[in-house]
Amino acid sequence: MKKKITLIIALLICAISVAQTPEKMSYQAVVRNADGNIVGDTNIGVKISVLKNASTGTVIYAETHAATTNVNGLVTIEIGTGSIVTGIFANIDWGSDTFFIKSETDITGGSNYTISGTSQLLSVPYALNAKKADNVKTYKIGDFAHGGIVFWVDETKQHGLVCAKQNQSNGIKWFAGTFGSTYARGNGLFAGKSNNTVIISTQVFIGDDGNDYAARICNQLEVIENNVSYGDWYLPSAFELKLISQSFATINNTATSNGGSALLNSFYWSSTEASGNNAKIVNVSNAQESSVFKSSLNPVRAIRSF
Structure with a gap:
C-alpha cells in the first residue's frame, strides 16, 4: 500500500536550471525507506507531478525518471526532462496560480511507487515565468x-x-x-x-x-x-x-x-x-x-x- 509520509522524501531544492535551457527545474530530495533509513547508492524509480491550486489539486503535468541516489540518499533530477506521462511542461503558466510538486518513489527501481511527498512551490519559477512573459505577443503601429x-x-x-x-x-x-x-x-x-x-x-x-x-x-x-x-x-x-x-x-x-x-x-x-x-x-x-x-x-x- 502506498504511504504518504512527507518526512520520508523531503524536498531540499526546487530551483530553476537556466544554464542551458529554462524549460526544466532542478529537483533534489533525500530518500528514506519506511523505517526512516537512508536509501543510498540505489537505482530508484521516481514519478514527478505538478499539481495546481492545492496539494491535492489537478495534475497538469507528470513525468517519470530512472534515477540513482548517492551515498547520502540524495537524488537529483531535472523536472521537465523525464518521460512524459501527461501534459506539456513548457505550457505551464507559473504566474497564474499556486503550484505543488508531488514526488512518488519506488526504491526497487520500478514503477510500484510506495513513498510519496508533496511540497508547495513557495516562489514562482522565475526563469520559466519570465520566458512565458517573453512569449507574450506584442504589436507595433502598422501591424x-x-x-x-x-x-x-x-x-x-x-x-x-x-x-x-x-x-x-x-x-x-x-x-x-x-x-x-x-x-x-x-x-x-x-x-x-x-x-x-x-x-x-x-x-x-x-x-x-x-x-x-x-x-x-x-x-x-x-x-x-x-x-x-x-x-x-x-x-x-x-x-x-x-x-x-x-x-x-x-x-x-x-x-x-x-x-x-x-x-x-x-x-x-x-x-x-x-x-x-x-x-x-x-x-x-x-x-x-x-x-x-x-x-x-x-x-x-x-x-x-x-
Whole structure:
C-alpha cells in the first residue's frame, strides 16, 4: 500500500536550471525507506507531478525518471526532462496560480511507487515565468492584427487600437432624422466607444428617419479575419482620429497590402459631438479638426480596441 509520509522524501531544492535551457527545474530530495533509513547508492524509480491550486489539486503535468541516489540518499533530477506521462511542461503558466510538486518513489527501481511527498512551490519559477512573459505577443503601429490595422499601442505593446482596413462609407450623415443634442462629447482614448453607445441610444428619442448614419454603421460592422469574427467596432473620437493621422501612410500601406483601401485625404466623422447641430470632423491626412452640420456627408472608418 502506498504511504504518504512527507518526512520520508523531503524536498531540499526546487530551483530553476537556466544554464542551458529554462524549460526544466532542478529537483533534489533525500530518500528514506519506511523505517526512516537512508536509501543510498540505489537505482530508484521516481514519478514527478505538478499539481495546481492545492496539494491535492489537478495534475497538469507528470513525468517519470530512472534515477540513482548517492551515498547520502540524495537524488537529483531535472523536472521537465523525464518521460512524459501527461501534459506539456513548457505550457505551464507559473504566474497564474499556486503550484505543488508531488514526488512518488519506488526504491526497487520500478514503477510500484510506495513513498510519496508533496511540497508547495513557495516562489514562482522565475526563469520559466519570465520566458512565458517573453512569449507574450506584442504589436507595433502598422501591424495587421485583431481584425484591422494597429494605429496605437499602450506601454505593454500588448493592447491598443486598430482601424478597419477599408472605409465603411465614403459619405454619410452623422445623424439620422432631426437635429438634437446627444451629449456624446467624450474625446480621448477609448472615448469613441462610449460616444457610439450614447449616439445610438439617443437617436431613438430624438428621431430616426430609418437611414444609416455614422455611428450605426460602425456598430453594425462585422469583420472576419483568419476565421475570427470581430464585431465590437465604433466611431472614433476626434482624438482617436488624430492618432490615425499620425500614421496615415503606414496605415494605408498595410490596408492596401491586405485587401483593403487607403484612407482618403479627407475629413472623417468623429463620434465627438460639438453641439446640437454640429459634430467634429478630422482630416486624417494632417490632423486638422473642424465641426460641421450633422447632415453633412463625410467618410467613416471604424475602430476597435484589443
